Amino acid sequence: MKQSTSLSDDQKKAIDKLEKLRVGALFMDPGTGKTLTALNIISTSETDWVLFIVPFQTKQNLQDELDKWGFDMPYRIVGVETLSSSDRVYLELLEEFDKYNKPFIVVDESLKIKNASAKRTQRVFELGKKSYYRLVLNGTPISKNVMDLWAQMEFLSSKILNMSYDEYQNTFIDYIYHAETHHFEISNQVNIDYLYSLVRPYVFDAKLNLDIDSVHERWDYEIENKNNYFEAKEELLSRDSAEQEDLFLAFTAKMQHSYAIDQGKVEAIDDIIECEHHQPAIIFCKFVNAKEFFQDRYPSCKVLTYGKGTFGLNLQQYKLMIFADKTWDYAQLEQATRRIYRMGQTKDTKFYYLTGDVGLERLMDNCINNKVWVLNEFKKSSKKEKWLKDNL
Template sequence: MKDESYTEGQISAVKKLERLKVGALFMRPGTGKTRTSLWLVNHTDTDFCLFLVPYQTKENIKKEIKHWGLKTPFRIEGIETLSNSDRVYLELRELLQKSKKPFIVLDESLKIKNPYAKRTRRALELGKLSEYRLVLNGTPLSKNILDLWLQMEFLSHKILKMDYRQFKDTFCKYTQFRRELAYGYYSNWAEIIDGYMNLDYLYSLIEPYVYDSDLQLNHDKSYQTINYQVVENWNKYSALRATFLNRMKYGDTESFLKLTQAMQHSYCDEPNKIRELFGIVNDKTIVFTKFIRSKEAVEQAFPHTKVLTYGKGSLGLNLQNYNRIVFFDKTFDYAQRDQAEHRIYRMGQKDDVTYYDLTGDVNLEKTMDSNIERKQSLLSMFKEIIQTDDGNYKWGQLV
């Protein structure tokens, strides 16, 4: 029977996944994925549920469980703790081994992106001890298509039946290279992903276990770009840019992230950037920053404005009383950007929402915009694979 207190998306998710022992909820922030997960847990015969969540969201999960209810005993643990505490890891193993049919809910599953990290290895080991497994995330991708392998591997190796290298070879086009060092020595081999293939096949493998939902509200979203000039910090940026180009010329890809961060940081509190806020900020505005220096500069200029960082500010907060977000600093991480946008575009929002992107007149800003657009395009392309009547898959528009 349809429960009128649930949304159509939540009902559809439960109908698809309730008969499975493993599944993925890729539901946009604000669509109620935590409540949906509780409904799914209550539909099983589990006798213990472990929630692995980002540490800063633990209290929110407790409140949701108290509000919506959970039939079985449970424990909430920060996913970061898996790598920080051997004691907690061993306690969780013991709890799962003592339970007859344990259930693990892995919230913000993109937190296990690195297949070689201790946190990831331990999450996978705990998963093997559970009868039921569910991953939750707002988007299946943050960096590239490789993000999917770990999430599916956590659910069950039987879904993909491939290790990490096989997955990469099957679905990624990549170039291997190494740079020449002094005296005839070479660096270790490095890889750059420059394309994807067989995405229709990948979709056919994971589709039975995935529910993917966007949030649809009766309110508009609009985006505005505000351009500014880097003047006071131009020399610092130029010097770092010269260093960056020189290292890239010799194939030093290991310095890419470090140097791009340094370049962006060099002009993060540019006075012209601060001035642009005076025509934007009001009492319903949130400003997202990436660096401590830029956060402090904004807070000094606008002491009564809510200023958040992508890391802590993008998770677990319901801020639908605000209707305007300024992205003061850009981010390469698509999942961070997506999380930030949905802090205000979520159920309970009563107004149209507006997003402002501050964009400096340096090439790095264009590169970061293009990077986010490519990830959006990849995600859109992946979602536009539809199954035809004869069981084959093709590219198309979702209808």
């Protein structure tokens, strides 16, 4: 592998810490160069083969990085989704591990294995048992609460936490039981200092600091046609309490979709692009019809959707980003911003967050700002219909 002379101080510190270990976590902000850091850690190990497990849509991005840095060790790249969908690939990997003395597994975007009961996670666990070295990479290792962390640490080594899933849950989470709905709700995260003391020896955590400005602005606009929005809201209100909980996300998605390409939103984007002197922008949206519409209307812009568009892309050639649709997920939003605000960016960046004049938009902003999961807030309300009326 080519030696890099341009490692940042954080990258050097991460390598210095984790190269001494057989397991570790690079919880480095998107854009801080965690892939190059991982490759340097691998190169200092005694491994004779590497398995990279990544989100399927980032396989080519990783291949490009390996080629760029001249990574010359035997390796294989597998999409994490493939592990759950293909028995053939999974069995091939189990056999392949037996050919090597000290195999190394790298799980990139390790939040993808946060669900301990998921098939993909269970298979990653089994592959991990056959590896000599294990490394997880993620910019945002916790999306909702500390329960996201258990599977990632368990993959590295069960000795780190030394707790079953239930024991971990009982140690770090307080619950409230709602007798009327028979639901448990997370009320608080506790003993966090103790949790940190357990994982700290195996984790390197870096924040992104660039010598450029990053400007974030909210851009309010009026939704011209709210008829479908209010129809979906009234339909949700007409359901009983239990149905409302089950259908909340589906109906709020329907409400948000109703103004995905509303004329008021389109005019707002037009105004932003005019204000920014027609420089090429990245536009993030949630819905397929919106993506097609915006790509046709703004051919000089790059239109992406959350999920696929938030992972693995290096787009430092852009300086402007417009969030046409909001997301409930803080981790998704953070990943999205780091497509342009990342190492290698030399110019100031600017982010616009479109906000329509309906309650759903304000609710989504509040959830992101406070990093709370909306369903938990909804379930806390004893008068759910009033909660929906006040917030939507």
